[in-house]
Amino acid sequence: MQDLIKIWSLVKKDLTVDLREIYAFASVFLFVLTCVFIVFKAFDQISLQIWVVTYWIILIFVSINAVLKSFKDESSSSRMYFYSILNPLHVIVAKIIYNFIFVYTLSLILWIILVFFSFNPFESIGQFLLILLCASFGFSVVFTFVSALSQSGGNNSTLLSILGMPLIIPILLLSIKLSFANTAMLDDTSLVTDFSLLVGINLLLTGICMLLFSILWKA
Amino acid sequence: MRYLNQKFTTLILTLSVVLLTIQDVAAAPFEDFFRSTGKIYVVVAIIAITFLVIVLYLIRLERKINKLEKLQQHESQTS
Amino acid sequence: MIRQSWWKYLGALLIIYVIIVGLLTPMKPxxxxxxxxxxxxxxxxxxxxxxxxxxxxxxxxxxxxxxxxxxxxxxxxxxxxxxxxxxxxxxxxxxxxxxxxxxxxxxxxxxxxxxxxxxxxxxxxxxxxxxxxxxxxxxxSLSNIENLSENTDFTFPFRWITEESMRNLFFHVSIWFAMFILLIIGIIYAIKYLLSKDLKWDIYSSSLTHVAIVFGIIGMLTGSFWAKFAWGQFWINDPKLNMSAVALLIYLAYWVLRVSITDQDVRARVSAAYSLFAFAALIPLVFVLPRMMDSMHPGNGGNPAFGKDDLDNTMRMVFYPAIIGFTLLGLWISSLYIRFQLLWESYMIKRSN
The missing domain is CATH 2.60.40.10 (Immunoglobulins)
Structure with missing residues (x-):
């Protein structure tokens, strides 16, 4: 219980910091809007397949931009301060949860914008929201971890995308497959296995992320 | 080292041009050769690729060792 | 162990055995x-x-x-x-x-x-x-297939389309196996480093991973060459191919990571953490996902003409030694790299003193 309260206060801290500097949200929102507009202009007629693939590609770029800054703006002095008073597990869990909320919101906004510009390809909205839930959790875990890595490697921003992109591929491929199944383009009988695989990957990565973060944090 | 890099780049460029030309002009004989005798030459080519890459890696390793040797020699001469 | 030579000779012998027996054994008609x-x-x-x-x-x-x-x-x-x-x-x-x-x-x-x-x-x-x-x-049902004559000599089975290139199994596939064994040993050393913070283990881990990447590149090149003559194209959209490409990408990122960080302790820590995380991301990618989709590769999903008994006992007698042989070769190469890096390290320390 004590842990949960601490984690929640950390999440709230991140939220207030980001809300205070509203330009962060605004820039991400603008990024999404521009991407969608370019795609919409480039393809006159958007087919189902293009819709789904575009959605996910835009989403990973948006979320990589959004998440990767999560350890960036912490100066070394504030880090030292945090280090002295916080448990690394709380920090990483709070970051993952905060980024998860952020990415999930972004993905919903992106979906609404795309639907507004074109159409909604999905048969079952509930299932799609579930896919988004799993995928954005995976995105948030992987990108948070990579962001932590690059921060302890001296905040090298090129490192972020190089390390993050390959790691996200399994989660991304599974989500794309699941969303194809949802558009009835693909007759898929292995929905349950795919979902459990996605959840399994997420849990595995979360566990390892938590384990390794305390090691990275101590240094 | 820069000179070496340039040489290497030139080599790769030439090789790729040659390979592309071969593919253009003689695509069929090239493939026919590998398809002949039950495709045994595919196996030969694959063994060749395997050892080529390993040897390239070993050459790279040896260069590094040479560098270390030179540094150490230099050190012992100056001291 | 690293300086003993018996296992290096064993590896070389096994590879010679694989090349000789793998190439000279005749095919069944x-x-x-x-x-x-x-x-x-x-x-x-x-x-x-x-x-x-x-x-x-x-x-x-x-x-x-x-x-x-x-x-x-x-x-x-x-x-x-x-x-x-x-x-x-x-x-x-x-x-x-x-x-x-x-x-x-x-x-x-x-x-x-x-x-x-x-x-x-x-x-x-x-x-x-x-x-x-x-x-x-x-x-x-008027006739029965019976009294089939069997040749009990040491021969490899013949498969349509693959034909003699079936022998690639001993090289291409065993290189992939060797790569995974090297990666796993590298991961074990990465864990050892994280537990002990001894830079020696970082050198062990990174060298093994480097050689594994080289083996992965070999596997990719040989695989696409074989694919050209078995399936008609250098690259086809096959889950196993795609997954191994992703695996290679992940480990090339590892290489970039190591090059880009100059501070030794930071590099060791970050790359050990990354390789552990990457390996965890790789497990579903390589071992679970391809098994669930149809693949041109034999074994799981699709392609029944190729799948049945294509690894029969005669081929096993070459295939398993090939895996061990290539793994030992990889270990040998990485042991050279490890020894070089240890020397480099001690030289640098000596110089800075």
């Missing part, structure tokens, strides 16, 4: 070409067959069957030997197929008294206009 590939029920059907590794004479005692499932077989009416590896076989296809479907797929079985029998799976498509299952079943 097999069907190279079979035309035409479809016919209608109730007609007399003549096929031109080119075989591989056969030595037919006029006195050869040949028999040929068409086989549907395991229970139905049809003996050929005439067999004409044209050359040592060329046959003309005529079948009188019964009026009805032994099933209700429009098309049945028959396998071809050819047996010669002195040579090993051969099977061409899914050789012939037989179409029928109307169906009479009972009559068809009766006509198709």
């Amino acid at each position: 097999g069907v190279y070409e079979f035309t035409p590939i479809n016919t209608k029920a109730g007609k007399s059907f003549t096929a031109d067959i080119i075989t591989y590794n056969t030595h037919y004479k006029d006195s050869s005692q040949l028999r040929a069957w068409l086989k549907i499932d395991t229970s139905y077989a049809l003996l050929s009416s005439t067999i004409e030997i044209q050359e040592v590896n060329k046959l003309k076989v005529t079948f009188d296809i019964p009026n009805y197929n032994p099933s209700t479907s429009d098309v049945v797929i028959a396998d071809l079985v050819i047996d010669e008294k002195d040579e090993h029998f051969m099977v061409l799976p899914q050789a012939l498509y037989i179409t029928q206009d109307s169906s009479q299952v009972d009559e068809g079943a009766l006509a198709w």
